[in-house]
Each structure stands twice: as C-alpha cells, then as structure tokens.
Amino acid sequence: GAVVSQHPSWVICKSGTSVKIECRSLDFQATTMFWYRQFPKQSLMLMATSNEGSKATYEQGVEKDKFLINHASLTLSTLTVTSAHPEDSSFYICSARVSGAAAYEQYFGPGTRLTVT
Amino acid sequence: RKEVEQDPGPFNVPEGATVAFNCTYSNSASQSFFWYRQDCRKEPKLLMSVYSSGNEDGRFTAQLNRASQYISLLIRDSKLSDSATYLCVVNLFNDMRFGAGTRLTVKP
Numbered sequence: 506g507a508v509v510s511q512h513p514s515w516v517i518c519k520s521g522t523s524v525k526i527e528c529r530s531l532d533f534q535a536t537t538m539f540w541y542r543q544f545p546k547q548s549l550m551l552m553a554t555s556n557e558g559s560k561a562t563y564e565q566g567v568e569k570d571k572f573l574i575n576h577a578s579l580t581l582s583t584l585t586v587t588s589a590h591p592e593d594s595s596f597y598i599c600s601a602r603v604s605g606a607a608a609y610e611q612y613f614g615p616g617t618r619l620t621v622t
Numbered sequence: 623r624k625e626v627e628q629d630p631g632p633f634n635v636p637e638g639a640t641v642a643f644n645c646t647y648s649n650s651a652s653q654s655f656f657w658y659r660q661d662c663r664k665e666p667k668l669l670m671s672v673y674s675s676g677n678e679d680g681r682f683t684a685q686l687n688r689a690s691q692y693i694s695l696l697i698r699d700s701k702l703s704d705s706a707t708y709l710c711v712v713n714l715f716n717d718m719r720f721g722a723g724t725r726l727t728v729k730p
Contacts, residue, residue, distance in 0.1 A: 598665050
C-alpha cells in the first residue's frame with residue numbers, strides 16, 4: 506500500500522514552454538501533498554504545500570505564478586512549470602500525506618526529471 | 623545556520639565496515655526525527671524513525687540527543703547495497719525538513 510505515482514518520469518522541453526507534472530496517491534487519500542525540487546548533489550527543497558480544495562502555500566522564494574499547483578481531488582495534485590527556462594531543470598518530487606495521519610506518514614513519488622533546453 | 627545540517631561526505635568504506643553519520647538541527651522545538659535513504663535519481667524512502675531512547679533495526683542504529691540537537695545513524699557490517707545517500711529529516715509542526723544528505727559508497 507501507500508503508493509504515489511508521478512507522471513511523466515522524465516520530460517525534455519524547450520525554453521518558454523509549460524510542463525505539467527501529475528502526482529497521484531494510488532491507494533490512499535491525501536489531503537495534503539508536497540512538492541519538492543532537488544538539484545544535483547543538493548537536498549530536497551520544499552517548494553509548496555498543497556491542500557485539497559484550497560490554494561497552495563508556497564515557500565519563500567518560490568514564484569507562485571511560475572509554479573502553478575492544483576490539488577483538485579484527494580488523490581491528485583499537479584504542478585505546472587510555466588514558461589520553463591534552463592535553470593528550472595531539476596528533479597521534481599511530490600509526496601502525499603495520508604489524510605488524518607502524522608507527518609511521517611508521507612510517501613514520495615518516484616520523481617520527475619525536467620530538462621529544459 | 624541551516625535547519626538541518628549533515629556532513630555531505632562522501633564516505634567510502636569497505637564491505638563489512640562500521641560507519642556513522644551525524645546530523646544537527648537548529649530548532650529545539652522539532653518534534654520527530656527520521657533517517658531516509660535516497661538512491662541515485664530515485665525518491666527518498668524512510669529508513670527508520672529516531673527516538674530519544676535510541677532504536678535499532680538490524681544493522682542500523684539511530685540515536686537522538688535532544689539536549690545537543692544531534693541525531694546519528696550507525697551502520698554495522700556494511701553491504702554493497704547500503705551505498706546510497708542518507709538524509710536526516712526533522713519534523714517541525716508537520717513540516718518535514720531535509721538535510722542535504724550524506725553519500726555513502728561501500729566498496730568490495
């Protein structure tokens with residue numbers, strides 16, 4: 506149980522285009538989902554916290570108009586990188602917290618590798 | 623000061639060695655603590671929680687010292703399959719904060 510999927514697993518896009526990444530909890534409901542970014546040899550950096558049915562909470566320094574997050578259901582959150590640039594190339598990982606559970610009951614998706622050319 | 627600090631390594635050890643990783647955290651209000659393992663280009667996976675009394679899971683032992691705001695992970699009898707990056711994670715008010723990770727390579 507407690508499987509989180511992400512799609513796509515790898516995407517290459519041209520500068521200026523937008524990319525949507527999906528995060529799904531497959532066998533549990535997740536009121537809260539998290540989006541992280543990880544650059545090579547660096548730690549996971551929390552970008553935003555997404556709650557089902559409400560606006561996402563963004564971490565300081567993360568542009569909400571550039572990284573659009575939608576959490577329309579208890580099993581799906583999406584991150585759209587708008588007008589992507591090469592510096593947005595990174596590993597994007599989502600995690601989903603089991604509804605009503607403690608913080609550590611948080612499961613990670615396999616990540617999406619974004620390369621912007 | 624970073625919220626969660628770890629020695630980035632890399633630690634290169636022979637099979638069978640014992641290796642220890644350390645982690646410090648800045649916020650004394652932090653409530654719970656974990657070690658995660660992350661393989662290259664994969665998502666992090668929970669290795670074990672860390673308790674004040676210390677806890678052991680097979681070859682892995684985790685310790686927490688709240689007074690010093692310090693967490694450790696000890697791996698005994700290292701296996702090749704232990705090669706990975708080990709992330710120290712601190713939970714503060716339901717926010718999980720990750721250290722940068724310590725890279726371990728176990729060599730034959």
